[in-house]
Amino acid sequence: MSELSCVAFGAGHGGEGVCLEVNLGPRRILLDCGLSSMAPLEAARERVEQADFLLCSHAHSDHARGLLDFHRAFPQVPIYGSEVTAQLLPLNWLDRPDEVPPHLCQALPWNTPLQLTDDLTLQLWPAGHLPGAACVLLTYTTPQRPYTLFYTGDFFISNSRLVDGLPLESLRGLRPDVLLMEGSAGTARHPHRRQQENQLAQTIYDRLQGGRSVLLPVPTLGQGQELVMLLRSHHQFTGKDVTVWVDATVAAGCDHYLELLPYLPSSVQNFARHQPLFWDERVRPRIRRLAPGEMPTGSAPAIVLGYREADLSRYCQDPDHPWTVLLPEAFASHLATAVLAAPESEAGSTLAWLQTLAPDLDTGRVQLDTYLLTTHSDAVGTTQLIHNLRPQHVAFVHGSPSHLADLAGLEELQTRYQLHLPSVGKRVEFPIGDRFLQPAAPDPLFEGEITAVDDSVLLLLSDRLTADPRWRTLADTGLVQARWQGDELVIKGLTQRDLLRQVDPEDRPEQPDSCQRCRHFQGGRCRGNASPLYGMQVSPDGYCTVFVRRPGSSDLPLTTEDPDDEALA
Incomplete structure (x- = not known):
């Protein structure tokens, strides 16, 4: 078994609450308990009883409603949360206030690494979304190297009326081995x-x-x-x-x-x-x-x-x-x-x-x-957080399975990170090397020939192309799309999802705030030194908040957040 793994008792699909078990070496930590029934935890009682602690990310019912029953069933497992969350949790049980113990949740401070055991530390940051909502970095230290896991809970990068947004700048460059994050908005983009x-x-x-x-x-x-x-x-x-x-x-x-x-x-x-x-x-x-x-x-x-x-x-x-x-x-x-x-x-x-x-x-x-009044980050905020943290593994929870699958299908994520979609009861392993390795975007070259034949063009490539597991996706349709990018001809395969949209990609207007229309997009890579994607190979339809429209491109309005409303990269 790898040093890091995760099992979902509740993955936040549909109306299901969130409750995750993560393993860092011999350490077992529970993240949230939004279950309406203790049956899944009772079925794994032997494991749950050995948990070092349970961390509640925030006081919303889909993350916290099961805490009171959990405390009764497993009183030996301490429950932690931020100071504000500890004070808001009793609102989940207004119908039985006398049953809530005065110290159900032990309050932890912000931005302070806490040594909970000799080999495990925890640090909380505000996550936006709700007062007291926290994201957490767990660090398990071995003689060989530290292993890190970052859990976002529900997060919101923009400021709202009563909550400041997630402080993106303070999280930049953490490089956790594993990022467990919500993806409830899927690939949707919201107005600011x-x-x-x-x-x-x-x-x-x-x-x-x-x-x-x-x-x-x-x-x-x-x-x-x-x-x-x-x-x-x-x-x-x-x-x-x-x-x-x-x-x-x-x-x-x-x-x-x-x-x-x-x-x-x-x-x-x-x-x-x-x-x-x-x-x-x-x-x-x-x-x-x-x-x-x-x-x-x-x-x-x-x-x-x-x-x-x-x-x-x-x-x-x-x-x-x-x-x-x-x-x-x-x-x-x-x-x-x-x-x-x-x-x-x-x-x-x-x-x-x-x-x-x-x-x-x-x-x-x-x-x-x-x-529409969102308190969850959309696809722009989600990918922005990922690119700033730069993890090796990303696991999406909390959202409809189709929305999470759409996120995992983004090319800009697939080419940089190892992506996972945990389901209830299935253990997900996160194999980590001896040192942190940022997965590089694969850039294989396949040389071939292109020839004009009558009224069409014939493209011949090496059969080495079929050895790549991504060939199966292309082979499902056998269709490609070609377009000029400067003096280069770019070939893109069309998947079943592209065809189901029933719109010819050539007829679909390009998004004005995409990398392809950004002045920093050169040679397939980002050259904007203020961008979290600087130096990386990026997808033409990617995006970041330091976008600057290339002269001569479309003048359609942008949909990015105002600087006052969102922490910019």
Whole structure:
């Protein structure tokens, strides 16, 4: 067995929580416990009992809801997390607060290497995404060499309203042997965070102006507090005669944030010096809490933030106003997929209360709509973090299997790293050499002949080409695409995935913010010394944030983050 390996008790596929077991030599560490049942851990009790500790990356339920049951089943295994996470974790068990021990999670400081055993150290960095969310570097030291594993948890490079983004600069060049990372966004590219916020604020404002009240189902932590802060501070609502009602469960999360004010960004602390962060009757828009069973009051359309696992249909049955229910795009998509796959599943019942509104949905008195307000990095942020860390192995977890497979299929990653897609119950080995070796992009040369024949061109290459395992992918279709790149003719194989898109690649507009259109792209390599890809052979459709458009290329707008919103490479 290699020094480093991983087994997933929960890989975060669909509605499945995240729970990973990693082995560094004889050391066994558990990462997160978002399981709704202890059955997978009970089945491996002998191994789990020998774990050195469990690290909780952050307090969201899909990473933490199983911790209380885990503590009861395996009380000898210590649980660690950041200081903020330790304080937020009890919000996962508001229905049984008396059962939560006062020191369920032991708090660890940021940016400090901690010697947990004579051969194992741990260091936490903020991961963005949620207050207290942490990424962790585990280092197992042997007489021969140290072995390192980096786990991102859920991460977000951009700044949001209540959380600073992951500090990319401080992680650059860590070169871990293994990178375990979330890939929930797959290869999607998102508009930058401020653009998303402006679009959402405009959507809510338009509904209110149209006489409709707005209902926003949210989890206990994270999205609800971000939305309250957005409505409190966005120019679209500042000074407007609008009331935002927050139900008791989401309000409990807001109250915890108030206790954590010293840990929030300096801009938020400065805001709180001048006016209340959440509950305010004096400054508009007004923010008010709803007691259990209480209904919003007033004649004007209102905004309600409610706990999404509760029955929120009673708000929409208010006869005074029509309602719009706004759902996050990712949550709505996951919900629809879960319902189609298993209508009686837990995910399918999450918003079962919408079924009671079917007559109102048919008449239009209640409308459903979606919005985008991401707290997970998209493909640009994901690849940016990978290229800055420069690991040998990358394992993607936490996301739909198809999205994770899309990430693993990116050429810019395949040519540099050893990629893995862990599945539940299957051990993944990460073989490491005696020293760190950055996998170089393969650059084999196959000499051949090209001849014009009547109305076509014949290309003859050595049969050595078929010895490469990638030949099988090309042979599935037998089709290639050729294009000029300067004075060179570039041949690219077309895969089944390319054909399924049913669009001729020649007719598809090229992305203006790709390496091929960057002035630093020369001879197939990046020559921008500020780029994390400097000196590397890069794919023409790759990307990094130091992109500079080559003169004469397309003038289509870029989709990169503003420098204030994202840590740039």
